[in-house]
Amino acid sequence: MKMLGAEAVIECLKQENVDVVFGYPGGCVLTLYDALYKADFPHILTRHEQGAVHAADGYARASGKVGVCIATSGPGGTNLVTGIATAYMDSIPLVAITGQVGVPYIGKDAFQEADICGITTPITKHNYLVKKVQDLPRVMKEAFHIARTGRPGPVVVDISKDVFNAMFEFEYPKTVQMRGYSPTFAGNSADVEAVVAALQLAEKPLLFVGGGVCLSDTADSFREFVELTGYPVISSLMGLGSLPSSHPQSLGMVGMHGTYGANMATMECDLLLGIGVRFDDRVTSLVKDFAPRAKIIHFDIDPAEVNKNVRTDLKVVADLRWSLPLLCKLATATREPNEWQSQVAPWLAQCQQWNRENPLPSAVASERVAPHSVIEKVRTLLADDAVIVTDVGQHQMWTAQYYDFVKPRSLLTSGGLGTMGYGLPAAMGAQIAQPDKTVVLFSGDGSIMMNCQELATVADNGLPITIIVLNNQVLGMVNQWQRMFYGKRYSHSSTHGGTDFVKLAEAMGVTGMRAATLEELDSVLQQALTTEGPVLVEVMVPATADVLPMVPPGGRLDQMVLGG
Ligand SMILES: Cc1ncc(C[n+]2csc(CCOP(=O)(O)OP(=O)(O)O)c2C)c(N)n1
Secondary structure, X not given: OEEEHHHHHHHHHHHOOOOOEEEOOOHHHHHHHHHHHHXXXXXXXXXXXXXXXHHHHHHHHHHOOOEEEEEOOOHHHHOOHHHHHHHHHOOOOEEEEEEEOOHHHOOOOOOOOOOHHHHHHHHOOEEEEEOOHHHHHHHHHHHHHHHHOOOOOEXXXXXXXXXXXXXXXXXXXXXXXXXXOOOOOOOOHHHHXXXXXXXXXXXXXXXXXXXXXXXXXXXXXXHHHHHHHOOOEEEOHHHOOOOOOOOOOEEEEOOOOOOHHHHHHHHHOOEEEEEOOOOOHHHHXXXXXXXXXXXXXXXXXXXXXXXXXXXXXXXXXXXXXXXXXXXXXXXXXXXXXXXXXXXXXXXXXXXXXXXXXXXXXXXXXXXXXOHHHHHHHHHHHOXXXXXXXXXXXXXXXXXXXXXXXXXXXXXXXXXXXXXOOOHHHHHHHHHHHOOOOOXXXXXXXXXXXXXXXXXXXXXXXXXXXXXXXXXXXXXXHHHHHHHHHOOOOOOOOEOOOOOOHHHHHHHHOXXXXXXXXXXXXXXXXHHHHHOOOOEEEEEEOOOOOOOOOEOOOOOOHHHOEOOO
8 A cells, every 4th residue: 555654654554553652843853743634643742852762661551562652853863862762771672763864864963863772782682774665664664673582672763754754555565574683582402401400409599480470371380380389589679569478488579678587698609590681780789708618500591681781501492481490390200399398498488587587677757658568568558450650769679679560561660771860751651551550659859840741631631540759859869878978978869959849840730739748648648649640749758868778889788788
């Protein structure tokens, strides 16, 4: 069928079952926006391109589908960069469509020209510059294929204005043929057999679960293995939700703000089985002292991850959808569940004992509401399948520590890049992906300001999200480091408390509420969660609360500063 390049882009989106795009128009994508208008294709106009890309990311994390965003050339594209990097670090499937100047102008410093492919090369799984309309269908097909297969990630498709304006005969390819790209699915079964043999010898085994389990939707297989073996489990930030936090074998999050039990277990275990993790430095701390007594086994889809951060003794490079069921099958065939479990029962009891001896700190009496009690309170009011989104800072760590996550894809947070400003747009995307679930954002007074313009998008679209701003009037996490490691020299980390977040919300069309005491919090939260449409709740919390435990930078995992 004959059509414009711009119309072809929309046809491709339809063929890929895309049900919404997030974007912001401009000169080089005007023909595309004209085609969107004529096709009446669902599009959410954000107030900043960064909002569009984080919204597409939140949509992808909440739904498991590929998120799509659109921006114009030059500043439109460069405004996507932080969001693309955020998605890349957390392996989130995204297709970002950017406009590019006309073909004869490329490389001439034309108006609103930026080399977005050059800029995004290190932060995309792949990127394309489309200069010929005939290439468009193939490129779009490949872009979606690359984004969602293997280790997922963002792909940029930069399309010259001339391509949008060109007429051609459109046909969408049925298959993808790409030389040099054959993502792993199945691995080597002998590798899994070797793992099961190693597990039989272990006396203090520990399972370390990461975001890969959530992303591959394999939490059921993972849980089957956990319960079959009776092994204790630690989680990375991204792995939270793959096993209920309150599961008796769950020791909680490991690493810089990990629990006492998770960190001690890591130091003491004799076998560490990492599943869909990348041994980030926030987890390992000092790599040479990480799991010093353990044989390390790594399950990952990406061969480049093996031996990247920590030495690996055994590896299984495959999709967890292949390797986890096989692991369960071989483990079941090897031993009865009670044999597996009885071998590790004393070890599991020791791990649980560590957490009982040094639990997470509980609320200290104060005039203001203890931040983590806000999180615990909200949890009691929500169903297990509520989607929790965070920004970055202390509130993010308190959420990870104190919220009892039960289901995968129930925590959306910028783990790898640690992007302040991620939360609000990501919550928008999540709400659109999961309209029947409750979506709650925990943010800080610093983070919310980074993309607060998206309050207008939330209001315009009537998206019923609950935004909880823990207002400590400081950039809390920076403040904490200054308190602990920089002699209380609070250099430029106060937000001075001059912003009225209730008024800010109201100015944008969002209902605003405030709670300053625990009694107020109860009634305000009840009210917020039953009010129609979007609500922002500002909760006044103390400025000097610390996230604890904390492994000081460069310390060993057993050198935690404990609280309580
Ligand atoms: C875009 C960006 N800039 C700077 C930082 C560094 N940073 C990490 S946490 C933090 C403070 C966050 O403050 P706030 O959002 O108020 O949350 P709190 O720590 O008080 O809960 C800063 C500045 C970052 N993570 N992201």
